[in-house]
Amino acid sequence: MLSPQSNGRNLLTPENFMKIVKRCIPEELIPSNWICDQPDILSNAEELLRAARGKLGMFESDVELFKTISDFLGVAGCADLLQFDVNHLYKTAPIMHLSLKGVPFLYKVDVYSYALLFVPCPFENWQSDVVQFALKNYWRFMENQLRSHLNSHCEMVQLHVDDFSRFVEKLNGYANDFSMKACGMFEDLPIYLDSYKLEDYQVYWTTMLELDVAGSEEVHKVINSYSDKYPFEENKHDYTVMLTWIGVVAKLFGKLITENSMNLLPFHQNVQEKPTVRLFTNGKVNFVIADELLMSLKSKNMDVSKFEEDVQSMPRLSTFDFRDVARKVSLEDMKNIEFIRVKLPSSKLVAVPIPSPDGGYCVLASDALLEIINDIIVAKRVFQTVEQDQLDHIAEFFDSVETFFRSDRGIYFISLTDFDSIKQKWEDTYASMIKDESILVKSFRRVRNGGFSLEDFKNQLKQFNLSRYFPVDEGGRILYNWKIAQKPREALTMADMHFLVFQMQLTYFYFTFNKIGKFLHSQKVCTDWAPFMTCEWCTNQLITDTAHLNFVCEPVASRLSDDSEEAVEAALPEAEDQVLDNVTSTKQKKKRSKKTKKTEKAESSEESSETSSNPPLTNQLSSTVVLDS
Numbered sequence: 001m002l003s004p005q006s007n008g009r010n011l012l013t014p015e016n017f018m019k020i021v022k023r024c025i026p027e028e029l030i031p032s033n034w035i036c037d038q039p040d041i042l043s044n045a046e047e048l049l050r051a052a053r054g055k056l057g058m059f060e061s062d063v064e065l066f067k068t069i070s071d072f073l074g075v076a077g078c079a080d081l082l083q084f085d086v087n088h089l090y091k092t093a094p095i096m097h098l099s100l101k102g103v104p105f106l107y108k109v110d111v112y113s114y115a116l117l118f119v120p121c122p123f124e125n126w127q128s129d130v131v132q133f134a135l136k137n138y139w140r141f142m143e144n145q146l147r148s149h150l151n152s153h154c155e156m157v158q159l160h161v162d163d164f165s166r167f168v169e170k171l172n173g174y175a176n177d178f179s180m181k182a183c184g185m186f187e188d189l190p191i192y193l194d195s196y197k198l199e200d201y202q203v204y205w206t207t208m209l210e211l212d213v214a215g216s217e218e219v220h221k222v223i224n225s226y227s228d229k230y231p232f233e234e235n236k237h238d239y240t241v242m243l244t245w246i247g248v249v250a251k252l253f254g255k256l257i258t259e260n261s262m263n264l265l266p267f268h269q270n271v272q273e274k275p276t277v278r279l280f281t282n283g284k285v286n287f288v289i290a291d292e293l294l295m296s297l298k299s300k301n302m303d304v305s306k307f308e309e310d311v312q313s314m315p316r317l318s319t320f321d322f323r324d325v326a327r328k329v330s331l332e333d334m335k336n337i338e339f340i341r342v343k344l345p346s347s348k349l350v351a352v353p354i355p356s357p358d359g360g361y362c363v364l365a366s367d368a369l370l371e372i373i374n375d376i377i378v379a380k381r382v383f384q385t386v387e388q389d390q391l392d393h394i395a396e397f398f399d400s401v402e403t404f405f406r407s408d409r410g411i412y413f414i415s416l417t418d419f420d421s422i423k424q425k426w427e428d429t430y431a432s433m434i435k436d437e438s439i440l441v442k443s444f445r446r447v448r449n450g451g452f453s454l455e456d457f458k459n460q461l462k463q464f465n466l467s468r469y470f471p472v473d474e475g476g477r478i479l480y481n482w483k484i485a486q487k488p489r490e491a492l493t494m495a496d497m498h499f500l501v502f503q504m505q506l507t508y509f510y511f512t513f514n515k516i517g518k519f520l521h522s523q524k525v526c527t528d529w530a531p532f533m534t535c536e537w538c539t540n541q542l543i544t545d546t547a548h549l550n551f552v553c554e555p556v557a558s559r560l561s562d563d564s565e566e567a568v569e570a571a572l573p574e575a576e577d578q579v580l581d582n583v584t585s586t587k588q589k590k591k592r593s594k595k596t597k598k599t600e601k602a603e604s605s606e607e608s609s610e611t612s613s614n615p616p617l618t619n620q621l622s623s624t625v626v627l628d629s
Contacts, residue, residue, distance in 0.1 A: 011073065013088040017044050020082055024068055024350060026379035029055045042066055054444040057494035058348050058378070058502075071345040076107035076355045077153060079140075086140070089132055091117060096159060097278075099338045105156040105276065107355065109147055111264060112139040114159075118168045119249055122175040123242065130226050131242050135249060137218040145215075146264055151299060154292060154355040156276045156340055160260045167256045174248055179241055219246055275300045279322060279339040282364070285524045286322040287411055288339075290314055292357040293325065302333050317362050317413035349374050353416055362413040366523040369405055369516070372426055377505045378498075380430060384464050385439040391469075393433040397426055398513055407515065407522040444497060451492035454480045457500060470504055479503055482532040506530055 012020065014036045021030065034051040038044045046062040059065045072078060073093040084090045094110035094117075106114055116139055123131050147153060174181065223239065232239055257264050263273055275296040277288050290311045297304050307320075307328040326334060344364060345352045351367035363371075376382045376394070386394075401422050404414060414422075442463055445456075458476040466472060479500050487496070509516050510530065520526040521537035 011091045011093065012041055013090065014038065014044060015088045016082075016084045016090045017041055017069075019084060020069055020072055021048065023082055024072055024347070025056070026349060026375055028379040029349075031055065041069065045069070054446065054494065057444050057447075058498040060493060060495045068347055068349075071347060071352050074345070075353055075361075077109045077147075079113070081353065081361060086137075089129075089136065093117070097156070097340050097342050099276075099340045100279065101338070103338065104159045104161055105338070105340045106159050107153070108150060108155045108157050108264060109143060109153050109355075111157065111159075111262070112143045112146075115139075115164075115167075115253055118171070120172055120175040122178040122245065126226070126230060127238055127242055130222060131245060134219045134222040134242075134246050137222055138215050138246070138250060141215045141218045152292070152295065152355075152357050153359055154278065154357055156278070156338075157262050157264065157273075158338075160262075163256060163260055167252055170252055171249065174245075178245060215250075219243075274336055274338050275302065276338045276340055278342045280319075281341055281343045282411070283524065283528065285411065287319040288322065288325055289357060289413065290318050290320050291316065293320065293329075295357055297329070297333070297337070302336075303330065315409065315412070316358075317356060317415060318409055319411050319413070321410070349378065351419070354413075356413065356415060358415075361416040363416065363419055364523070365405060365412050365414050366520060366525045368414050368419050368422065369519070370529070372422065373506065373509060374502075375423075375426065377502055380435075381441045381464075382430075382434060383466055383469060383505050383508070384441050385436055386434055388468075390434050393429055395512070397429045398516070400425060402515065405516070405519045407518040409522070411523050444494065444501075447492065447494040447497050451488070451490045452497060453489070457497065460497060460501060461504060464501070466501075466504065469508065472504075475504060475507070479532060503530060503532065507533075 018036045021036070029052065030048075031051040031053070034048050036044050036048070038047060042062055045065045049056055049059065049062055049065060056065065059068070070093055072082065074095040075081060076094070078092050079090065092110070092113045094106060094114040096104050096106055096114075098104055116135065119135065121128050121131055223243070230238075277293050277296050280287055280289075290307075294304055294308060294311045298308075310328075311318075320328070322339075329337070342354070344354070344367075346367070349371070351363035351371045353361040353363050356362040382394070404418065404422055445460060445463070447456075454477060457480050458472055461467065461470070461472045461476055483492070483496060483500060506529065510533070517526065517535070518537060520529055521535050526535035526538060527533070
């Protein structure tokens with residue numbers, strides 16, 4: 001099992017940890033008295049939670065806060081996205097993804113960063129800083145060189161785990177008592193090296209180790225920056241050992257790439273690769289970005305005639321359901337494509353971006369909307385301070401960005417550029433129309449051991465002055481009873497209190513902006529957002545589907561022979577898991593018998609009947625919400 005040299009605690013210096021915190025958490029929730037000066041992430045996260053005094057109570061612990069941060073450290077090429085300070089050490093945490101065939105893949109732009117996680121440092125004190133900075137700069141240079149030759153920075157490459165493990169084992173073997181091993185190597189060095197100056201010495205090592213000359217310049221820059229404080233003549237042995245280690249790491253990594261024919265510059269070019277397409281998983285839904293599918297298949301001269309015009313007519317960053325891909329791409333081509341599962345991370349406060357096919361970044365449209373609503377409810381606490389007539393400004397804002405949140409496109413992404421524009425428009429609206437610095441917002445009360453009661457919850461809502469717009473008594477009862485049905489009252493925490501208070505305010509958007517509910521339904525997240533509510537569009541869809549099955553499919557099937565019935569089944573949409581299996585296997589799946597299907601259908605009808613006999617919480621809550629027009 002591979003174990004990174006960085007265990008998560010020492011990935012970032014305080015300076016770069018501050019940068020990622022400001023990206024992950026709205027500025028209103030970051031306490032002004034927080035001092036970020038601890039040597040590791042978890043200590044700084046713990047201090048942040050302590051200084052926040054309940055503002056960040058949605059996080060159960062510093063470990064959960066760290067998970068949110070690590071989601072951003074896992075974004076491909078995140079060092080540039082987060083604008084890390086290159087003068088301070090940092091390591092990112094690239095994620096390995098598996099294809100449907102079980103093959104591990106990495107984003108090409110992340111291969112160097114991933115390898116760096118496993119590189120040991122057999123030095124201490126200032127020598128350790130020199131080596132880590134030199135390797136980071138060398139790696140970063142090589143990474144930038146690679147980026148400039150990629151068609152898209154969402155390109156992925158296979159990771160040969162066994163060979164990578166041997167690479168790590170060799171490094172660990174060399175690192176063990178490396179100084180002594182290096183001294184043994186020096187016995188064979190030419191005598192005249194003793195008279196070399198630093199510049200000559202660096203040229204010698206670059207040539208002998210066959211390193212990339214331009215990349216080596218980055219190493220030399222770091223060495224030179226330390227040579228004033230630690231003169232070369234006085235520390236020649238230390239510099240010799242350090243340069244040797246850097247060369248060993250670089251050379252072993254280059255050998256790993258070339259021996260595995262990984263298409264990564266400058267080691268390899270024009271290596272034949274299978275087309276790769278990311279298969280995003282969000283709950284039970286699987287989909288691909290249409291532009292990426294077209295781009296990847298065209299680059300390998302595959303037949304795209306069945307869907308090229310469709311993609312070109314679709315808005316940017318639209319998606320295809322995976323079942324649609326199976327219909328549009330031939331079965332033979334489907335078997336040759338590496339569909340790589342990428343689970344989209346979810347954040348409590350902000351949307352986590354992913355690389356987009358055009359070289360930028362994008363976020364799920366539903367995640368973009370959630371971040372905006374989180375900013376309204378959690379960060380700026382608008383409903384605690386806003387007056388009735390100011391609610392119209394929120395409505396006007398959503399009207400102005402309506403084209404970004406459409407319900408007629410299926411699941412789709414929004415470019416980070418567009419999303420930044422949306423956020424700026426909201427900030428301008430808030431600053432000019434809503435913000436009132438004279439009103440002091442109140443903090444969450446502490447939740448003691450043993451959970452909290454319904455009265456505690458309702459008192460918290462009233463303390464926040466939310467009774468002006470929300471049915472605190474009746475709505476609070478519905479929400480609280482739903483929660484304790486999922487979790488014992490004694491186990492409720494501050495995070496649960498935050499969740500329930502957020503859910504109460506979220507109902508405003510459901511019942512005030514009908515289009516938001518419809519949009520969330522189209523994005524398949526309607527019940528994820530408000531799990532205590534029933535989506536009216538899901539209910540309508542269930543009625544429609546049931547009618548279709550009862551009045552269309554059954555009469556047709558009853559008039560067909562057994563042979564023709566199989567033809568109808570083949571033409572009907574396949575189940576999602578069956579489509580996935582067809583990609584990974586050529587074996588024919590055994591079809592379910594007619595009797596089995598009727599049994600499943602009868603069970604489904606019984607479940608539907610049971611569901612309809614219980615009035616949905618949506619109806620109960622909507623009948624109690626009082627919103628002035």
